[in-house]
Amino acid sequence: MTRVRRRQLLIAAALLAAAIWAWFGSGVRTFTRPAEVLTFVPGLVVLVLTLRPSAELHRPPKTALRRTSALPWVGLAGLILVWELTELFSQPRAGHPTMSSISNALLSTRVTRFLGYLVWLAVGWMLVRDLGRRHE
Amino acid sequence: MSSYAVGVAGYVLLLVLLFALIALSHRDGSRVARGGQLLLSIRRSRFGRIALVFAWWWVGWHLFVR
Numbered sequence: 166m167t168r169v170r171r172r173q174l175l176i177a178a179a180l181l182a183a184a185i186w187a188w189f190g191s192g193v194r195t196f197t198r199p200a201e202v203l204t205f206v207p208g209l210v211v212l213v214l215t216l217r218p219s220a221e222l223h224r225p226p227k228t229a230l231r232r233t234s235a236l237p238w239v240g241l242a243g244l245i246l247v248w249e250l251t252e253l254f255s256q257p258r259a260g261h262p263t264m265s266s267i268s269n270a271l272l273s274t275r276v277t278r279f280l281g282y283l284v285w286l287a288v289g290w291m292l293v294r295d296l297g298r299r300h301e
Numbered sequence: 302m303s304s305y306a307v308g309v310a311g312y313v314l315l316l317v318l319l320f321a322l323i324a325l326s327h328r329d330g331s332r333v334a335r336g337g338q339l340l341l342s343i344r345r346s347r348f349g350r351i352a353l354v355f356a357w358w359w360v361g362w363h364l365f366v367r
Contacts, residue, residue, distance in 0.1 A: 192360050195365070195366060196366070204366050208361065220350070233332070233344070238333075243321055245315055272364060285357075
């Protein structure tokens with residue numbers, strides 16, 4: 166078996182494992198031990214991979230990042246925080262949606278919950294996939 | 302307009318602002334950092350990488366456990 170073929174099979178196996186995990190993770194009821202375990206384990210794996218001594222980011226910056234260039238993002242994050250807190254502490258609660266209540270509504274079906282879980286796992290993989298690898 | 306509709310409209314507006322900022326950051330010569338550059342900058346430090354992991358973990362916990 167060639168190296169490329171072996172890598173392709175590994176990727177396919179990882180994707181299948183992630184899909185199966187996401188299916189079970191999205192199918193259990195909230196506030197239960199299975200839900201805790203199925204969400205805790207991927208988090209622990211990502212954390213361990215991040216804490217490895219070799220887990221450095223070897224990517225040279227294309228251009229230097231000025232601190233002022235991040236200010237618009239900080240401003241937007243501040244606006245989101247203010248709006249979220251305003252809604253959270255407004256009464257009646259049912260008349261003021263929060264990001265949490267909106268996401269609950271979006272993730273209320275098995276399919277959307279599965280897709281959401283898959284996206285969450287994909288983001289976790291993206292946090293560690295380039296650690297320790299040297300880029301040219 | 303009900304208070305619920307106002308709440309949702311607020312989030313929609315914030316989403317529009319987010320997309321506008323992304324578009325602005327991708328223009329030639331833009332002085333606004335791209336989201337990817339920002340994340341890369343955070344991930345350069347060990348503390349930043351760990352903080353992002355916990356933030357991601359918390360989101361998953363909040364969405365799928367609690």
